[in-house]
Amino acid sequence: xxAPIKLKVxxxxxxxxxxxxGKKGHQLPMNASMSFTLSESKTxxxxxxxxxxxxxxxxxxxxxxxxxxxxxxxxxLLEFSEHLPFIKNAKLVISSKNTFPHSTGxxxxxxxxxxxxxxxxxxxxxLNLLAEDQLQVMSSNLARxxxxxxxxxxxxxASIWGENKYIAEASNEYAIGIGETIHPVFKTLQDxxxxxxxxxxxxxxTVGHELMNGHPHRxxxxxxxxxxxxxxxxxxxxxxxxxxxxxxxxxxxxxxxxMMTSTPSFIxxxxxxxxxxxxxxxxxxxxxxxxxxTIDAGPNIHVLYPAESKVKVELFLExxxxxxxxxxxxxxxxxxxxxxx
Ligand code: DP6
Numbered sequence: 001x002x003a004p005i006k007l008k009v010x011x012x013x014x015x016x017x018x019x020x021x022g023k024k025g026h027q028l029p030m031n032a033s034m035s036f037t038l039s040e041s042k043t044x045x046x047x048x049x050x051x052x053x054x055x056x057x058x059x060x061x062x063x064x065x066x067x068x069x070x071x072x073x074x075x076x077l078l079e080f081s082e083h084l085p086f087i088k089n090a091k092l093v094i095s096s097k098n099t100f101p102h103s104t105g106x107x108x109x110x111x112x113x114x115x116x117x118x119x120x121x122x123x124x125x126x127l128n129l130l131a132e133d134q135l136q137v138m139s140s141n142l143a144r145x146x147x148x149x150x151x152x153x154x155x156x157x158a159s160i161w162g163e164n165k166y167i168a169e170a171s172n173e174y175a176i177g178i179g180e181t182i183h184p185v186f187k188t189l190q191d192x193x194x195x196x197x198x199x200x201x202x203x204x205x206t207v208g209h210e211l212m213n214g215h216p217h218r219x220x221x222x223x224x225x226x227x228x229x230x231x232x233x234x235x236x237x238x239x240x241x242x243x244x245x246x247x248x249x250x251x252x253x254x255x256x257x258x259m260m261t262s263t264p265s266f267i268x269x270x271x272x273x274x275x276x277x278x279x280x281x282x283x284x285x286x287x288x289x290x291x292x293x294t295i296d297a298g299p300n301i302h303v304l305y306p307a308e309s310k311v312k313v314e315l316f317l318e319x320x321x322x323x324x325x326x327x328x329x330x331x332x333x334x335x336x337x338x339x340x341x
Contacts, residue, residue, distance in 0.1 A: 011115035022212030032162030039335025113146030183239030245292035
């Protein structure tokens with residue numbers, strides 16, 4: 001009888017610059033997306049594996065048994081077992097928690113699904129069922145089945161998920177790391193999340209992606225995203241923060257304009273979100289500081305700036321907070337991807 005395998009996995013969320021919006025087939029993206037891997041906003045998952053003739057899962061969230069999450073995770077694991085059959089004979093006890101609060105616009109599905117995928121793939125490596133050099137591809141592929149954006153959390157600094165004209169090795173099934181090709185300025189990127197509204201108001205990803213089916217601007221969105229990816233790749237390579245800012249803002253606002261012109265239509269930006277955007281642009285015009293923003297499917301604003309702009313930008317953000325434009329600020333930055341102990 002083999003001794004149980006115990007692992008502690010930490011896996012981060014990520015923030016997309018070119019947005020994944022719209023699916024095709026089974027969990028495949030309509031367009032290629034690019035994101036930065038975060039460092040502070042992460043899921044910490046303790047996993048214990050023992051061999052068993054039949055599959056079983058015990059799942060705890062924040063130290064309490066959680067049957068709703070348990071059912072979800074069980075379904076995902078059984079889907080993963082098509083790629084890693086040993087899961088069918090696994091007795092798993094998993095205990096998970098996040099370092100960030102719920103409903104802040106930080107993608108908890110990205111950190112949780114990447115943690116689950118990375119952890120189970122690591123167990124496969126320890127059982128000699130998966131080669132170490134296949135760990136990232138397998139984890140990213142499984143993470144994608146859990147939640148599309150989670151496929152991008154597996155890599156240090158930055159990654160790309162989805163086939164595109166510019167990177168031959170890119171795939172719809174798993175993301176690839178591009179951390180080694182980006183200019184050092186982007187490796188110090190800070191992400192301060194201005195929480196405008198912490199009530200659950202965002203469009204769920206299932207509903208959101210469906211809005212792209214039959215959308216009147218679908219084709220133009222897909223061309224725009226592909227072109228933005230090219231501009232972004234050049235900006236990342238050359239350390240061109242101005243071009244990076246243009247792409248980040250166009251993508252964030254295009255995501256929202258797609259939602260506004262969808263059927264049904266969603267307006268998720270609040271007056272405070274718009275005021276923050278104006279203030280950022282005003283501050284940038286006045287000071288020439290390196291600062292930009294992105295937004296996911298909700299009202300909260302991710303303010304992006306390199307470490308060199310930290311002092312001045314954070315003073316400016318404090319003023320926005322003092323003016324009552326946001327309820328709190330969560331500070332994060334680019335990080336080095338999942339770890340297992
Ligand atoms: C707006 O990855 O949450 O954050 O695959 O259905 O789980 P599912 O969707 P999800 O969608 C994320 C959408 C987004 C943009 C992005 O992260 O690229």
